[in-house]
Amino acid sequence: MYHLQTLSSSIAIIFLGLSLQLLTTSEATDIQKVLEVNVIPMRPAKPGEKIELACSVQSYLGNCALVKVYTLSNLPVDFPFGNFSYTYCVCPGEAKTFYWTIQSSRTVNVGCRAAFHLDDVCPEGQNSVPPQHKRRYGINMKILKIIN
Known part of the structure; x- marks a missing residue:
């Protein structure tokens, strides 16, 4: 027993x-982590010099989903050609790079944020499923050093 x-x-x-x-x-x-954002390093710039901000976005979600990509900064930054936000359909394993032209008169921390856009789905035929959680996003920041 x-x-x-x-x-x-x-x-x-x-x-x-x-x-x-x-x-x-x-x-x-x-x-x-289901959404990865990487800012491509920027070289130092002179005050007011135009420089390219490039952000690469990649999804690890199991299906295609709509993503909105936009810029962030800790101080105001000038966008001579416009501060655009992009919306695109990202599928697993794909990476896409987005570009902005920026300029600043002082050293600034700039970067990108990518967030799943839950109000819509990808075009038909891309096996899209909107993510279930609203807090699924990625952020990456880099320093744009301004030298005199």
Whole structure:
């Protein structure tokens, strides 16, 4: 009888361990990075000089989804040709680079943010599924150093 109780306790402990492992694995997948944004490093610039800000965006979501890409900065930056935001359909494994021309009179931290656009889906035929969580986005910032 003692051996039977020990065996049933061991089975219960193993079952509990497997259940906990499955729970933590699904949580890890849920918080996995699904959108990567990289700012291509910029060379130092002179005050007022036009320089290119380039941001590469890649999705690791399982399906195609609409993404909005726009700029961020800690101080005001001039955009001589316009500060555009881009919306495009990103599919798994694809990377796309977006460009802006910027200028500043002082050193500034600039970058890009890409966020899944939940109000729409990709064009028909691209197997698109809007993401379920609104907090799925990526940000990357770099310093544009202004030298005199």
